[in-house]
Every structure is written in structure tokens, then in C-alpha cells.
Amino acid sequence: MGNCTGGSNPPLSAKPKQTPPSGGVVYFTEDPMKARFQKGLRDNKQNPTGSVLALQGSLPEITAGLHTLKLQIKQMRPGRNPRRDHERSEQSIAWQINIFKLFLKSTATKDIFDYFQGKYCNMKSLLHLIILFLFVGCSQPPADIPKIIFDTDLGPDYDDVGALAFLHAMADSGKAEILATVSSNKHELVAPSIDVINTYFNREELPVGAPKTTGASMGSGQHWADSIVAKYPHKIKSTEEVADAVEVYRKILSTQPDKSVTIATVGFLTNLSNLLKSAPDNYSPLNGQELVGKKVKRLVSMAGWFPEGKEFNIYIDSVSSKYALENWPGEIIFTGFEIGSKIFTGLKLIESPVDNSPVKDVFRISIPLSPEDKNGRMSWDETAVLIAVYGTDGFFDTVRGKIIVKSDGSNEWINDPAGRHYFVVQKMPVNEMAEFIEERMMHNPQGK
């Protein structure tokens, strides 16, 4: 975290404090952009020494980063890491927000000078900031980060654990906000396992729901779920004690801006079918289909086999799958069986030096038990999170049309240039994608 109060030069004469105008917010950090920033300083014949502030990533990413950092500070446990607590203090972030609010709002150099001279910075820092401002491009509006509800069957396979770790990594780096983590699987260890992972990533407060209707109940054949539930902290003792997933969805969707929520489903479509069938309630006067149509931006679904085939997530609860996919009012991006089955991850994770990681434990326990996993586990669910966060550009091509779900749980596909459905086709070389995914699966939470 950069901090221009730490410069060696004395502050300029104090002027009356000014209230910064409102505008976008941006997160400063010292590391990744530093080289680029210093090159910029050289190009502008400025001395690249002294207190340097730099930005990480694009403006939307930086904006998202700041948002997440604020959330992390709220969640930070006092005393765990006093140095980190200090470095990321609320005060430090608050003034950085104000600096960039000013930058985004005002193009008047005098205003900026007046503000900084009176408040925090010396002249050298100020010059750096102004040059930096030019790099960022103040006319670019900050984009909202994806707000994601993760819907998982976590149990019969463990790529769900990799996907959830990926998602937490995205939230920690400011690229996504997690709204909820719900189960489509009624097995008693699913919600406790989700709770273990959420707690490990310091997000134990995330809403967890599960089906209250009939639905599949499937455990982990490799006994990784009982292993992590026995070993790691969590509060939820059984899946049956959590809220109805439909209620979780309705409560969250009703409070979100229109067309703002991304749902990433990596399990059965039980909850989404139930959601579409839901009636108006205390949370919203809209029925389920209307609520989804109004609030959901897109559904990213690891389900199906394209252009045709029979895939687990669809056929396990084929009645729900058929209803959900035929009645979904908006865009759906499918990442099919044929995508994840070629992307292998987990071996680097197992070899990583981190201790006491439930994510590592799941892969460490499970991979040796299956000869087919000797090169790593197939990574279906992680690709859904990748698309939910990053979109498809650069990673996949897309085919537009309509999925047809048959009563036996198999699916077909009809190409249609006006269709609301898309399935993805691998574009990035699979080895590169595996590396991209596993790097994020190996993310360690703050302070661990």
C-alpha cells in the first residue's frame, strides 16, 4: 500500500482542508505497476525517487480492488497481523479514496494542488500522482465488478472446491464480489464443507442455502468432505440446518440493482428451477421468473455436453434441468463437459508449501485415489467461475443458439443467431488455461 505521508520531504504549508468532490474510487498499491510508473516518470524527466504511488490493473480492477480491501478490513481479526492491520488501516484507504475521487472529478490542476498541499502530500508525491493520473485516463468510467452467486453440488466431485477457491481468490483481488454460496446437493456434508472453505477465506458470513424440496443427495467418494469438516473450523453442522436456497436467492436478488447479478452454477439445476417457480413473498412482489429477469445479468452454467451428449449436472435432476433451462429468461453461457475434461489442475497445488489448507487437502486426498487423475483433476467447475469473472474474451469462442434438454437428461443444440444461449469453445491453449486456473486455486487467504 502506498502512502505519500511517508515521503522524506517536509509537507508544504498547510492550507484549509477541502472536501473532495464525489466521483469514482481507485485503489493504490505499490508493486505491480511500479516499473511502468517509473518509466513514465523518466519519460517525463521526473525523478523517480521518493514516495511513489502506483496502480494495479485497469481502472475497473483497481476500483474493485479497493472495494474488496474495504470488506477485508471489516473482516480482519484484530491482533492477527498488527503490521498488516497498520498498513491497511482504514485511514490510509480513506485518503486514497479521496485522492482519486478528486482526480476523477476534477481536471483543474489548481484544485488538486490545493487539496494535496493542505492535506497529505509533499510536492514530489503530488507530481507523481498527477503523472499517474494521466496514465490511468480519467475519462474511463469505473465498471462494476461481477456480483456472483455460486451454486454448487460440492461432493460427488471436487472440482467444485477448486472453483470456490478460485472465486475467493477473485474476491480477495477485487475482481468479484461473492453474494452467496448455495448447494444444489442435499447431502449433510455439503453446507459444512462450503462453510469450511468460506471460513478459510475469512468469509464465514456468506449466506449458504440448500434445497428444501426433493433433490439429489450425494457425498464424496474419496472422503475428502468428512476429512476437511473434521479438521477445519466451521459453524454449519449439517446441510439441513441452512436456509432454503430459494429464499437465499430471493432475498439477495431483491436487494441488488437490476441486471447486476451473475449466477455461476456448477452443480444440479434444482435450485434454479425452484427459484423460477417461486411465488411473490416478503422479499419481492415478483415471481421467480420475473425476479430473475429483472436482477440477473447472466447465468454461467457448467452443464451439458456440446453440441450434444449426456452430462452429469443435467441428468442427475433432469426434470429441474429441463424446466430451468427452458424457462430461464436471460442469457446463459454453458461450459460443457468437453471443456473441463481437457484441463488438468491440482498437482501444483498439492506440491505447494502451504500448510493447513482445506483446498490443498481435498486435492491431496483425492488425486492419488484415481488413476485418471494422475495428471491432475479435470477442471469443469473452475471454467464456470473463470467465465463469470473474466467473461469469455481471450479464453473461449462462443456458439450462439439454444440448448434442448431431453427427458432422459441428455442435451442437444440448435444454432440460432438470435438465441439467448451460448456454449463455449476452447480458444486459449489448454495448458495455459490450466496454469491460469491453478494459479488462482492456489491463492492463499489473507493472514494464512
Ligand SMILES: [Ca+2]
Ligand atoms: Ca460440481
